Amino acid sequence: GDKHNNYSRVYLREREMKRRLQKKYFILILGYSVLLLLIPYMLDYRSKSGHIKYGKQQPRCPDLGMWNNGDKFSNTTDTVEESVVNRTQSKIHVYLHATWRTGSSFLGELFNQHPDVFYLYEPMWHIWQALYPGDAVSLQGAVRDMMKALLRCDFSVLKLYTGSQNITTSFIFGWRKNKVICSEPLCEAYKRNEVGLVQDDVCGKCPRKDIKELEKECKKYRVVVIKGVRVLDLGVLVPLMRDPALNLQIIQLFRDPRAVHNSRLKSKQALVKESIQVLRSKKQTEKYKRLLLPNKRGNRAENYVSSAMEIICDNWLNDMMLMMNAPLWVKRNYIKIRYEDLVLHPMEELKRLYTFSNLSSFPAMDKFVLNMTHGHGYSSDKPFLISSRDAKEAIFAWRERLNIEQISQVEDYCSEVMRQLGYQKNSVDQT
Template sequence: MKARRRWRGRRRRFAALLLLYTLLLLLLLPYVLDYGAWRGRADEEPLLRRCPSLEAALSEWGWEQRAPQGDGGDGDDEGDEEGVAAAGGNGSAAARKRHIYLHATWRTGSSFLGELFNQHPDVFYLYEPMWHLWQALYPGDALSLQGALRDMVRALFRCDFSVLRLYAAPPAAREPPAAVNLTTAGIFGWRTNKVICSAPLCPAAPRPRHEIGLIDGAACEERCPPRALRELEAECRKYPVVVIKDVRLLELGALQPLLREPGLNLRVIQLFRDPRAVHNSRLKAKQALLRESIQVLRSRQRAEPRGPPRQHLLLPPPLLGGARPPPGPQHRAEHFLGGALEVICQGWLGDLLLARRAPAWLRRRYTQLRYEDLVREPRAQLRRLLRFAGLPVPPAMEAFVVNMTRGADYSSERPFLISARDAREAIHAWRERLSRQQVRQVEAACGEAMSLLAYPLSSGDTRPFPGRLPWEAGKPGRFPLSVGVH
């Protein structure tokens, strides 16, 4: 009996020791792995070490997983741009169709960039379709709307425009959402859309679809009656390239599921502009941008979930301590626009760092463009963008892009009007219109993104980012951004 008790006691002690040993292993192993990873990152760039959530973001968006089906893996991408038109590999019409998303933000020249694709005879162009969603879900913060935006992009790329009915003006109580009578009037910038304002949707159109040149919005509205969405969908399916331009997607990573989706052949062109020029342009259109700036600003807490609170630098001095905006509509508007620009710059920084560590398959589907480079080298940049999209370069389009950037003057009185202007002057306009204090605040809030994009500070200190820039990771010429454009 005593021997049996001793045996049971030994078994209990052995089980307790085994449990304790297992717990020690579980606690020590992650520590050892983390320490080794930290030692391995000791030589990394200081900026990456200041972004502890970067690897978590990479894991969250899944960039480092296997390449999308049919993409060709992570091998050499030589000749990839020339083969964009045949991407997909199975030879079907769906695989040959290309989908281009113009990833931009407000006042970066995105309407001009989109107009270049609107002019191309092989492109079905959609101008800011997500405006309807933001208006319907106001005042939802920008980050919380990213999933809905992605779903809308997926449907639109498939030429399914019925998704717009979900966010149209509320119908009468007795009518279901599907009964909303949506037409071509009021969507996709219809008054200047080359597809909507040309045959066959508009037999009396002022000019044929293949002719390069700006559409007269008043003439289109007069001669082109509204058409049903199903007719517009049928036209969409005829085009080899569908291009969406929008400014409301805050994170490149939100497009990751679409970049991997076998039914889509998605390419992303991200447009940047000097944040000081962006701030200057936003201030001139502050009333028009106020609602959406509030939605972006509401995302600031969600955009910075880790680490100590940051001092937000684009606020007037009385607001740095957290006080309410000062009285007066002008001061409140500047407060909201300045805070939103800071969130946008942090989004740019996140996108640039994601692109920096992107695998080869993503680099083949993503390219970057600075507005300043498009203005200074319009022909070269147009050729690069159209080659990336798998499109030919009509000579008339080269003449068009040059004429659009070499106008008589720079008109800032009508900021949302696309017209020929001296866009080179727009590069430097912020120098004369922003105060020194405003310039310092923008540079302090956006300095890290400006460094990655090679925008020199007003003091002349470019603060070069250690190591190679994102566009230097691929073959030469992949992302040709000139340095020191000012």
């Protein structure tokens, strides 16, 4: 009996020790498993906290709101961007930032004529046409992506906005006026180094070349210039300006809002679709409600075009405020020009534009710009046609064509833009 009791006690003791040992092993295995699960999170947290504490976070896209803090943003980026901003690089890209009826076609032609420039006239037109009636703001991302591809001489992006994959040079908007497309080696109609307007009927006879051939020509040029009116917010282009491979520079064109309004009314039928897209980008707040509602006294096309003018002035003011608070690396790659200065002082302004774009002027271009600004009359019956005209008449034509009410309306909702750009308000006596 005693011997049996001893065996029982030993058995129970051994069983208890095994149970404890199993429990320890279980706790050790459980703890090890938990540790394995926690290590990645701990390392990730440590990496992030260390990056925040010791490193300078650079957002993928610049936070434009930070520009309002003055030099705070500038100090963290200027040293980085200093090496990016270099106009002596072999390839320079320029965007002519404008809006409708500001004289942008004439400005673009000064680059279209230069033998060292590959020029594209409003290529983002294809986006607005294909995605109509999309509102202007929602199309900004697509516009920027297309611009980035085109500046790199990648024209395959155009295939996204046509039903065919086999597109030719005749698909490019404004191709009949394009000096590269209408000159050797793509066409024998013109010589690239000879200055002179391209005629539609002459260029229309040029053979249609595959888009790949145009890409090859684009890559030969050291300066690529795009003119457009479909970027409503200059801030959209800042990521492209930060790209060191693009070396993007921006020339923004302004014009007296009263002259712009007058010109827009003159060509109102051609601007209805664009005006609707601009108006769709704004919510019908109290500020815009009176403009978005049709005016019984005027026709629908005139109402749309007139209403969009207020939004255009707002966009101009936003661009000016953005540049006023921008870092130095942005300001170095941006200049603004007034249409009035360009046509009244064409030689001086042409030199300034070419110097900014790392281009050289020459006698034939000087003669060209003088002839284009010293013609007869305001404009032809076709408002989008580039032609020689009397600069002074083009500048002040709005005084004779707009009535007092129209002038007062534009001066009212564009007053701050006019003040910033140096345009004096009209007076009853002058009228």
